[in-house]
Amino acid sequence: MEPLGDKARIQQGPFDAAAELERIKAASTRIGGVVLFVGVVRDFSQGHGVTKILFEHFPGMAEAKLSELREAAIGRFDLIDLVIVHRVGELAPGDDIVLIAAAAEHRAAAFDGCSWCIDELKKAVPIWKKEHAPDGAVWLEAHP
């Protein structure tokens, strides 16, 4: 595990979801709920097996866009705190890819903020995945 860092960050190594949850809960005693989303590498995609996925990012711009996304989500959903972590490099089935922890006074804002965040991340943050299968590797063209 890498140490807890920025609340919007990109890293190679695994993240500690339990530690992120504890950290965000410690942000304020006004927090009434935290929604935690963790995206995981599947071993099957679009009709074929997946042996690994390579995640590539645009250093500098990806971090900046994650940070902007965090600020936008906090403002839009009145979140008390928000953590977004995305991993890059080579990941195997079962590995964690992305973590989003959204904390709010009430559950509706936490659910909505978390859901919006992962949707926007998939549209605007310059990260790409290349899926490796037994019969070759392919860059994904669209995001499911």
Add this chain to the structure above:
Amino acid sequence: MNITVRYFALLRERMGRESEVLSWDDAEPTVGHLRGHLADRAPAHDAFLRGGTLLVAVNREYAAADTVLRDGDEVALFPPVTGG
């Protein structure tokens, strides 16, 4: 003027390089001019470089075809993002 062009993911593999510096004589080139120039230079990738799905960032902010480029700008070209 010099423009640094960077490529990512599938486009990086197709262009066979991560980046290059283009010297330009045009007074006020736009992102659209740059894409046209690159497509003319590499006909095999013409459809991709002119296509509507390609994303462009100038100095790490998303930019449209009519964005004017200045000396020293960094232009990144990449396919639709697929993170998450």
